[in-house]
Amino acid sequence: VAQNMPKDEGFDRTLSVLKEGYGFIMNRREALNTDVFETRIMGEKAICLTGSEAAELFYDDTRFRRRDAAPARVKKTLFGEGGIQTLDQEAHRNRKAMFMSLMDDEAMDEIGMLVHQYWHLYFKEAESLETVSLYEAAKVVFLQVACKWTGVPLDESETESLATQISDLYESPAALGIQHWKGRRSRSKLDSWIEGLVEDVREGRIEVDQGKALYTFSWHRDEKGSLLDKETAAVEILNLIRPMNAVSVWVAMIGLALHEFPEEKGKLKGADDIELEWFIQEVRRYYPFFPFAAARTDTDFEWQGYFFEAGTLTLLDLYGTNRHPSDWVEPDTFMPERFRGWHQTPFNFIPQGGGSYDFGHRCAGEFVTIVMMRTTLDFLVNDLEYDVPEQDFSFEFNDIPAVPNDKVKINNFRFL
Numbered sequence: 001v002a003q004n005m006p007k008d009e010g011f012d013r014t015l016s017v018l019k020e021g022y023g024f025i026m027n028r029r030e031a032l033n034t035d036v037f038e039t040r041i042m043g044e045k046a047i048c049l050t051g052s053e054a055a056e057l058f059y060d061d062t063r064f065r066r067r068d069a070a071p072a073r074v075k076k077t078l079f080g081e082g083g084i085q086t087l088d089q090e091a092h093r094n095r096k097a098m099f100m101s102l103m104d105d106e107a108m109d110e111i112g113m114l115v116h117q118y119w120h121l122y123f124k125e126a127e128s129l130e131t132v133s134l135y136e137a138a139k140v141v142f143l144q145v146a147c148k149w150t151g152v153p154l155d156e157s158e159t160e161s162l163a164t165q166i167s168d169l170y171e172s173p174a175a176l177g178i179q180h181w182k183g184r185r186s187r188s189k190l191d192s193w194i195e196g197l198v199e200d201v202r203e204g205r206i207e208v209d210q211g212k213a214l215y216t217f218s219w220h221r222d223e224k225g226s227l228l229d230k231e232t233a234a235v236e237i238l239n240l241i242r243p244m245n246a247v248s249v250w251v252a253m254i255g256l257a258l259h260e261f262p263e264e265k266g267k268l269k270g271a272d273d274i275e276l277e278w279f280i281q282e283v284r285r286y287y288p289f290f291p292f293a294a295a296r297t298d299t300d301f302e303w304q305g306y307f308f309e310a311g312t313l314t315l316l317d318l319y320g321t322n323r324h325p326s327d328w329v330e331p332d333t334f335m336p337e338r339f340r341g342w343h344q345t346p347f348n349f350i351p352q353g354g355g356s357y358d359f360g361h362r363c364a365g366e367f368v369t370i371v372m373m374r375t376t377l378d379f380l381v382n383d384l385e386y387d388v389p390e391q392d393f394s395f396e397f398n399d400i401p402a403v404p405n406d407k408v409k410i411n412n413f414r415f416l
């Protein structure tokens with residue numbers, strides 16, 4: 001007979017989610033001593049999961065679905081409507097194959113080269129500036145990289161304002177008031193911009209290299225053999241450009257880590273790709289970014305003696321799984337060398353989701369992210385010298401995504 005699931009007793013917890021942010025599930029895992037508990041969020045019953053075992057359950061697509069899991073405020077800003085995040089089964093596999101077909105070694109080399117080239121250019125042109133925010137700079141650099149790689153034409157005079165509009169999409173889903181509405185407005189502007197380009201490609205008004213995402217997504221055929229409507233094609237092209245721009249959040253955290261852990265920075269001088277990668281893996285593990293993934297149970301079932309009712313909203317704690325004491329030694333210590341000879345499973349390290357790239361919802365851009373971060377780290381440590389002025393490096397655990405308050409400022413930069 002199934003037991004009752006541990007309960008986070010009390011009223012609706014929407015306000016606690018907003019107040020505790022990244023810590024919401026972790027605080028209750030500790031207080032209730034469980035990886036599975038029931039609560040109420042946004043007026044409905046919700047199940048919260050954490051840790052690699054529960055992650056494996058969450059990514060079982062015979063038990064969970066996505067089509068009605070994402071809150072409207074997230075679809076209106078971050079995801080867009082009709083995108084891959086809300087698809088299941090055949091439709092999801094077809095769409096995911098469209099994304100994964102882009103992610104080969106050649107693409108990773110090209111992205112690494114572009115990131116290096118645009119960081120150089122940025123700091124060459126910034127020579128006259130006193131101070132640069134690494135977070136804001138990375139938004140601009142990565143928009144240029146993303147547009148080059150996807151084949152989307154970018155007008156130099158619009159680069160900065162577009163970079164800001166794109167960041168509105170990921171700075172607004174959890175925000176209230178003006179910030180949230182700014183996100184919605186930027187979503188509709190950006191959707192129209194890319195829809196126009198999809199039409200231009202289809203009507204032969206612009207030339208795009210056939211290997212570029214703008215071309216392949218514009219001509220992609222779904223599982224029924226139809227072209228995507230232009231709105232959906234645009235949402236998916238933005239599902240490349242937006243998160244590439246969002247890697248800027250982790251650039252801010254790289255800047256913070258280099259500042260907080262100078263002895264680790266010292267080890268990176270002239271380091272090879274493997275050591276650079278340990279450091280950025282630890283940045284992705286240690287600092288918060290994407291708090292939870294959301295799904296809904298698709299059938300009634302029992303797991304570890306607990307009953308799961310069909311249709312229940314379920315949140316998987318991404319941040320807390322990366323700090324779960326069953327999977328990580330000294331989880332609260334920043335220790336890049338933990339990744340030496342480390343044993344990865346599809347479920348124990350999930351800053352960008354877990355499970356399978358091709359058959360599940362794991363982030364299509366995880367390798368892109370790693371290349372972008374590794375190249376940026378190498379640039380900051382081995383190509384550039386800079387000072388770090390007095391500033392506020394703290395960040396809030398309920399600010400999603402969390403970025404240090406002064407956006408990581410540097411000055412007196414010079415090339416090595």
Ligand code: HEM
Pocket residue numbers: 084085086096099239240241243244246247248250289290293294318351352353354360361362363364365366368369
């Ligand atoms: C999905 C995080 C960068 C493209 C996801 C998911 C997370 C995530 C948590 C959802 C996992 C789930 O629902 O189970 C991140 C973070 C990034 C990042 C923190 C760092 C900035 C990227 C990049 C790209 C990308 C650079 C593209 C080049 C996607 C796509 C999906 C996705 C297309 C949807 C996959 C699906 O539903 O099957 N990402 N991501 N992401 N990500 Fe990323």
